[in-house]
Amino acid sequence: MHLTQIKDILDAQVIAGKGDMDQEVDFGYGCDLMSDVLAYVQNNIVLLTGLVHPQVIRTAEMLDIKVIVIVRGKVPGSDLIEMANRRDIVIMTTKHSLFTASGLLFKNGLIGEEIAHNELTF
């Protein structure tokens, strides 16, 4: 799914990485827990999260995540925005909840990153 389509579907504002909007993602993943993101994300995803700590950008950096949608209308601080801009990471904000934002993207054809391993047997 193209990033401009994600922006339109979620009625989102682009607050970082404005010059990097011309790209696509293959899957979506919604989570507020960064350790889980680190554990499960393997593919080219859009990360939907309600967490606005700068460590969200670090987590994205480690996994080569190029686009993050901040949900629930939260407004990240300037440090987070600056970190994202320096790493060419696109940040959008939407007023929708994590559930609704995920549902809207899913309904429009974006599928979720599947959990590839069992937590108890890794």
Next chain:
Amino acid sequence: MNLHFDVEGGEFISAGVASSKVKKVLKQLAIQPEIIRKISVAMYEAEINMVIHAHGGVIDAEIMPDYVHVILKDEGPGIENIELAMKAGYSTASRLAREMGFGAGMGLANMKRYADILQIESEPGKGTTVEITVKLYPEQS
């Protein structure tokens, strides 16, 4: 190539700088992205742990032709029961750690998942040393 970093404790904003630098160097060396990701995630979790649980520490990353070896050494409180700490979901982290999206008891589990070799030595009251080894060309060995 050897890279050395001093990590400050309690610095929740800048935690991850060392992992970020190592990742950049590995990218410049044109290592496969999946391998870089394994090293980055394992090292980042370990670096976060240093900031959350210890009062920072030192990191030495050794980049060899066929593997990367990262040693993270702190003089923090140590781990009472490593077996229990390894269990996914077990955590002693603070509210501040949870606010940054960590502290849910996944750190050591993630390190184990992504490292080819993970060694943890810890003495309560003295500190912890975590060693992460990732092979750069696993198909050849």
